[in-house]
Amino acid sequence: MSDTPSAPVPAPYDPATLEPRIQRQWAEQGTNQARLDDPARKFYALMMFPYPSAEGLHVGNLFAFTGSDISARYHRLLGYDVFQPLGYDAFGIHSENYALKVGAHPMELTPRNVANFQRQLERAGLMVDWRQKVDTSRPDYYRWTQWVFLRLLERGLAYKKQAAVNWCPSCKTVLANEQVEDGACERCGAAVAQRELEQWFFRISAYAERLLANLDWLDWSAITKQAQRNWIGRSEGAQLEFAVAGHDARVTVFTTRPDTIFGATYLVLAPEHPLVGAITTAAQRAAVEAYQARTRQQDLVTRKTTREKTGAFTGAYATNPATGAPIPVWIADYVLMEYGTGAIMAVPGHDARDFDFAQAFGLPVARVVAAPGEAPDAPLAEAFEDDAGGRLVNSGPFDGLPVAEAKGAVTAWLAERGAGRAVVNYRLHDWCISRQRYWGPPIPVVYCDGCGTVPVPEAQLPVALPFLADFKPDDSGVSPLARDAAWFRVPCPRCGAEARRETDVSDTFLDSAWYFLRYPSATDAGAPFDGARTRAWLPVDSYIGGNEHAVLHLLYSRFITMVLHDMGHLAFEEPFTRFRAHGMIIREGAKMSKSKGNVINPDQYMDQWGVDAFRMYLMFLGPYEEGGDFRDQGISGVRRFLDRVWASVRDATAEGAADPAVARKLHRTIKKVGEDTATLGYNTAIAAMMEYVNVLRRGERAPHRHEVRPLVQLVAPYAPHLAEGCWALLGETGSVFDAGWPAFDPAQLVDDEVELVVQVNGKVRGKLRVPAGVAEGEALALALADPGVARFVDGAPKKVIFVPRRLLNLVV
């Protein structure tokens, strides 16, 4: 045996003991707490807060959170004061339905689910400042959600109107469009009908242009911005007026094709259009009313997806302002009341829907646009919709004009005759925030016979959600809250007379439309968001979340922020400076779902491999912004890497000469990991660190201390517990997260000697080791002297392409 003293037993990497120890240390030392009051260089890192489902944390949640956490930790290492909060989106129909299903009460169930989530999230080792946690279902939060509602009411942006909803007569509840499948309720299968209810709306449509315009400068994922642009749906066109024969009434239509006015052979109103009753002739009244009734019976989804054309003739005729011809006025459910003016001019020759309708009811089809070389009276077998190369025909003074020019010219011509004007229309409709349900913040309004609609005074907030043993909706279409008489009857805040509370609760999207404002002030009982804190921390520097919220949540948050800005409550009008959408995790090529039984339980993997290995594997699966495919076998590779990092640190010696090749690799790795981490290129950053460790440990080489110390810093955002443990192992004091980010030496990035690829006619025929600065002539001489290259070259090359440091291509 050797006579050297036996070395101490080397400590293996053991995440099961290391991770809890490090987490205790972080908690004791307040490592994850932000300097909320006096940040020097603030960085607000936000991730979309979860809905605390009873099933517990989903691997998709953890994928999202880990990606945000890495970014947050990286910024901390760069020297920012990072604030990364998290909370719970705990209100909503989801929780309520689940409670109904299992026969529990949401007030009891929700805290339990939240506690379970909290346990799982804490275990995941996120750098979250838990002091600032929010829970939207708690009165100390929704009190301020109600405050936000009152601000919109004050500003004239909240209003009530009748609106059609999907109604399931069996579940006795309003259904969202997503909950209707083939005209039936997704839960019970009963046929869904329309029902008109008085609902609260927010006038987001008034902000359409601003919400659209700001997208141009926001640093957001391109796909997210595009989704918002599509949703806002700006379209330029004209409103045109049609006089109705024998009536004072004029029908206003919206069209994007005013150029086709000469081809408008009939008008169609939405069945619920207010003019229908007035213009319908006695002879047609029965048919029209039957059709209206039939439309009301239909659910909203079926109405919008059925292509078959139905309708009824009103008996009335309108005058085409361009041709002077009388044209019939119909009603049909393919015209929607909520878009444009709820009425259209039908141009069957140039609109596929109008064409189908005209075919179904034998209405005339006229051609007013022709393709180049096409006869003005060429018959139309289908609608000719192409407006790119077409020119007008059969259009009086406008014949021959290209469509693009005709749009403006026709609009101007009609405007002169008082029959129209250019308008911009948006698809974005107002936000219905009413929910006739239980589990949400009561809308803080009181109805008084004398005073009308009275906002609940701020001092009386919150309007607390009462405990209702029976919170099941009934077929009244009114929220269960109406059944709690003690709660419902309330003195009018203005005159003191007996009055009634609003019984609708608000949409969960309202809870989440302002939660990022609350985090820095989460414990503030006196205001929704403290002025100084808000100035110090907002807007959010980095927001990461799923693109399923590209439209609603993100748009509503922008809207609420704009309104609060306009009212002087906020200094900025866009809440999220940078937004990145992460991808989706699938498993073995298939979407995860409970029914397939392939849902990943994070706890089990964290038990087996450690938290760090699990998070790092999630990040290694593929590009963060695209998602990845979770395969059980793959995680061992990441774990092996962490073992090797640990062993490298443990075996590092303080003395000895550096290996210049290792040093060069280190500096390249620092550069690469920094760049990739900044751009969310986590998978390639991890690969780069693996490459470095492969070089570092080649042949069981014992690394030097200064070769591993920066590695620990690089790996820290990815495997924070391991890095913290390694940092201590290196004898460093304090947290690695206060140690800064290593710098690379640019001089170390350039090699003295490079491998030059030699191609002949684009095919690789040889490789040369040459000095980095070798000249073209010299490289050519060396290449021609190479027998492998010379075989393919006969005589002098016709052309030589030389890319310094990379390649030499000889064309022969």
Next chain:
RNA sequence: GCCCGGGUGGCGAAACGGCAGACGCAGGGGUCUUAAAAACCCCAGUCCGCAAGGGCGUGCGGGUUCGAGUCCCGCCCCGGGCACCA
């Protein structure tokens, strides 16, 4: 139908217009071991060939270029979102 993504080894995936397949999984061979595991080292797109070497290769068909996974045109397939929006 429209709008995005994406199609690369056995698998997950890399690749400023310049060596396709980095990194990892699975696989094969080896070192160590009585043995196995672990660890470490090496091999590994595919076809022909004992080898040296060569041919072919990034969904399909064209094009631009000295050179194309990457750029352009036309298709096919998969995933996601929107969808009677006038």
